[in-house]
Amino acid sequence: MSAPPRVLTVAGSDSAGGAGIQADLKTMLALGVHGMSVITAVTAQNSLGVQGAWPLPVEAVIAQYRSVVDDIGVQAVKTGMLASAELVEAVAELLGGTDAPAVVDPVGGSKHGDSLLAASALDSVRTKLLPVATVATPNLDEVAQLTGLRVDSEDDLRRAAAAVLAYGPRWVVIKGGHLAGDAVDLLTDGSEEHWLRAPRHDNRHTHGTGCTLASAIASELAKGRAVPEAVTAAKAYVTGAIAAGFALGGGIGPVDHAWALKRR
Numbered sequence: 001m002s003a004p005p006r007v008l009t010v011a012g013s014d015s016a017g018g019a020g021i022q023a024d025l026k027t028m029l030a031l032g033v034h035g036m037s038v039i040t041a042v043t044a045q046n047s048l049g050v051q052g053a054w055p056l057p058v059e060a061v062i063a064q065y066r067s068v069v070d071d072i073g074v075q076a077v078k079t080g081m082l083a084s085a086e087l088v089e090a091v092a093e094l095l096g097g098t099d100a101p102a103v104v105d106p107v108g109g110s111k112h113g114d115s116l117l118a119a120s121a122l123d124s125v126r127t128k129l130l131p132v133a134t135v136a137t138p139n140l141d142e143v144a145q146l147t148g149l150r151v152d153s154e155d156d157l158r159r160a161a162a163a164v165l166a167y168g169p170r171w172v173v174i175k176g177g178h179l180a181g182d183a184v185d186l187l188t189d190g191s192e193e194h195w196l197r198a199p200r201h202d203n204r205h206t207h208g209t210g211c212t213l214a215s216a217i218a219s220e221l222a223k224g225r226a227v228p229e230a231v232t233a234a235k236a237y238v239t240g241a242i243a244a245g246f247a248l249g250g251g252i253g254p255v256d257h258a259w260a261l262k263r264r
């Protein structure tokens with residue numbers, strides 16, 4: 001039997017299992033690729049917030065990456081929580097040395113507003129990480145942190161996309177998930193524009209939406225799809241997962257990564 005496409009996530013561990021590494025590996029399983037992980041930080045978190053975060057040493061992150069890439073090889077990489085400037089810079093250098101497409105989710109914080117990235121790392125994200133991204137997937141808070149732009153409406157998404165593209169990613173998906181109305185995201189490379197529109201599900205259980213979208217894009221790219229097709233398929237997957245999100249604990253529950261498998 002031939003091996004499935006291989007996808008690597010470089011991200012933080014979420015003890016609650018809804019975001020981070022755990023969301024990424026579940027997404028990859030659901031989409032039929034072989035998921036592998038480089039853990040950048042361990043977090044203690046649940047449906048109520050983030051109670052603690054411990055970044056790993058840079059050497060541990062580089063060693064995990066080399067173990068996977070040098071032996072097994074990857075067809076796509078996804079990055080999530082990178083915690084510190086030194087980890088952002090080390091990961092950017094690793095991505096610069098691979099031909100595999102890189103989906104960069106510039107994670108700034110959790111749904112509860114707890115920070116997952118040191119403020120001192122923002123400049124490294126702008127100048128080192130975004131330039132090596134095939135697709136960058138900021139949410140509106142991350143757009144504000146990285147560019148200073150506030151997005152209040154769909155019209156603002158285009159300006160936000162141009163400002164992020166100026167840092168050098170090939171493509172950007174600006175996630176309008178936090179706007180009112182339909183869940184609209186804008187995918188563009190500066191010349192093509194693709195508006196991805198889905199009905200807003202009135203479901204507060206959205207822990208892990210951003211991680212899930214970025215991992216799904218990486219999974220579809222690993223299958224050989226072009227960026228617009230990969231992002232369109234990923235949007236359909238995350239929309240179904242949000243529709244099926246469920247309560248766990250006393251706060252924000254996770255999306256259901258298995259929704260598409262249950263339908264079979």
Ligand SMILES: Nc1ncnc2c1ncn2[C@@H]1O[C@H](COP(=O)(O)OP(=O)(O)O)[C@@H](O)[C@H]1O
Nearest residue numbers: 139175176177178183184199200201209210213
């Ligand atoms: N309530 C919702 N209903 C449908 N789609 C949503 C909803 N909330 C977010 N999305 C979609 O989920 C994806 C992740 O977006 P978002 O939640 O903004 O990311 P993040 O987790 O980084 O904050 C986007 O495609 C967005 O449009």
Ligand SMILES: Cc1ncc(COP(=O)(O)O)c(N)n1
Nearest residue numbers: 012019020110208209210211
């Ligand atoms: C380890 C880790 N990484 C990322 C997120 C953001 O999650 P979301 O996908 O909900 O924005 C998180 N809460 N924890």
